[in-house]
Amino acid sequence: MSLADKVLAVNDDLPIRTEQPVHSGKVRSVYWLTEADSARLIKEKGYDVAADAPLAIMVISDRISAFDCIWKGENGLNGVPGKGAALNAISNHWFKLFREQGLADSHILDIPHPLVWIVQKAKPVMIEAICRQYITGSMWRSYVKGERDFCGIQLPEGLTKDQKLPELLITPSTKGILEGIPGVPAVDDVNITRQNIVDNYQAFNFKNLDDIDRYEVLLQQGFDVIAKALGDLDQVFVDTKFEFGYVTDAAGNEKLIYMDEVGTPDSSRIWDGAQYRDGVVVENSKEGFRQLLLNHFPDPDILLNKDRMVERAALATDNELPESVLMAVSKTYVDIAEKITGEPLNLSDNPKAEIIEILSKDYGLIN
Structure with a gap:
């Protein structure tokens, strides 16, 4: 299995039952469940929401965006291995701490898979x-x-x-x-x-x-x-x-x-x-990737100047970044996630198949 197979780059094509268009953002895609499925899950799972609350499945991808563009790598690497799982694990960790310390709840009701949240409409x-x-x-x-x-x-x-x-x-x-x-x-x-x-x-x-x-x-x-x-x-x-x-x-x-x-x-x-x-800034965040892009291309003004969006979009579409660059980003994300949560991040060999199986077997949401 190639490295590219482990990356969830496209997350808006899962056969999740919905009557609405899938809303796809830079990194996450949202599938609004049918009224019947929302009501059924609220009852079955005992979620603390109104009985008629609309629910959605939110699937995070491993895509990486910076400067309002999605970037890709060589060898079909259309995302960063482990990035989605790292982001979800970190958010879940902080949301749990907020709840435990009496701050406020989050929109997340359930976490069926490391790349998936079940959320309530807010x-x-x-x-x-x-x-x-x-x-x-x-x-x-x-x-x-x-x-x-x-x-x-x-x-x-x-x-x-x-x-x-x-x-x-x-x-x-x-x-x-x-x-x-x-x-x-x-x-x-x-x-x-x-x-x-x-x-x-x-x-x-x-x-x-x-x-x-x-x-x-x-x-x-x-x-x-x-x-x-x-x-x-x-x-x-x-x-x-x-x-x-x-x-x-x-x-x-x-x-x-x-x-x-x-x-x-x-x-x-x-x-x-x-x-x-020691007076040195070492980024453990996406800022390191942004700096890398600014150094990688000969004319960094394209990335910083909003009036050059057409050129910027072409830069992202026409250039495959070295695999080593995306693997360095992967290491940053996985390392900080494991540091924060205190647990190893388990990366899936075939995330899409896993998600479909879990949402079918445990939630009855697959067509």
């Missing part, structure tokens, strides 16, 4: 909740150019690259294109201030003003839980993105939950602690 808060403990990346690039106002927060003079910030900064941006909000351009992923959110909280899908405080508390607490656990492993939690949504439980209570993924190498920067103390 009404998403339309905010990418980004928080930063260190100044690096895009924030540093803007700071060097003289910018001091970040999402309504003033940064002091004299900061140096990669240094720890005086406090955790919450720098939210829009999730998707939101129209008709004063002072907020109708483009995806645009920075917003806390005041923007307060003034237009319903447009961001908050139920009430108090929930803005609640989301900030959950964000701060979630960050602290992960930062402490990573600190115990001598890893530095640099910055991350959280997403939130609303669900209704079996008793009819509406609650704010964590959703999407948390504390993963895809959604966060994680640095090696010992190296950082």
Whole structure:
């Protein structure tokens, strides 16, 4: 069996019973179950959700995206071995810790397979909740150019690259294109201030003003839980993105939950602690892959300049990266997942066949 066979690159073609189009994102595909299957599983499995809640099967792939493109390797390697399993294992670990420590629930109801979640439908808060403990990346690039106002927060003079910030900064941006909000351009992923959110909280899908405080508390607490656990492993939690949504439980209570993924190498920067103390940044996250791409291509501006998206897309389509590059990324993801969870990551020889068998035998969801 070749290495390429172990990679789940295409995840939107499984024979899972659904009456809706499969929604495929950069990394995950979502299959909304029929009303009958949702109701049956809620009853059979005793999920703590409303009896008529819509459920979905979420299948993570091993695809790797960076700079808004999907990248591939030579020898038919259309993803990174172990990446999907690593991301799910890390998210599951943090969601479990959040629940145990009384923070909030997540959208995940069940984990049939390392690459699969059964999730409940949540009404998403339309905010990418980004928080930063260190100044690096895009924030540093803007700071060097003289910018001091970040999402309504003033940064002091004299900061140096990669240094720890005086406090955790919450720098939210829009999730998707939101129209008709004063002072907020109708483009995806645009920075917003806390005041923007307060003034237009319903447009961001908050139920009430108090929930803005609640989301900030959950964000701060979630960050602290992960930062402490990573600190115990001598890893530095640099910055991350959280997403939130609303669900209704079996008793009819509406609650704010964590959703999407948390504390993963895809959604966060994680640095090696010992190296950082020596003044060297070693990335244990996708940031290392981004840097590698910037160094790999002769004109890195294509990757950084949004006006050159056509050239960028062609770069990703026309270039097969060396297998060694994707295997180095694989090692980063698998190593950090095993470090965080304290357990070996078991990689499947044929993930698609395994998923179909489990969803058929234990859940009755395969046509």
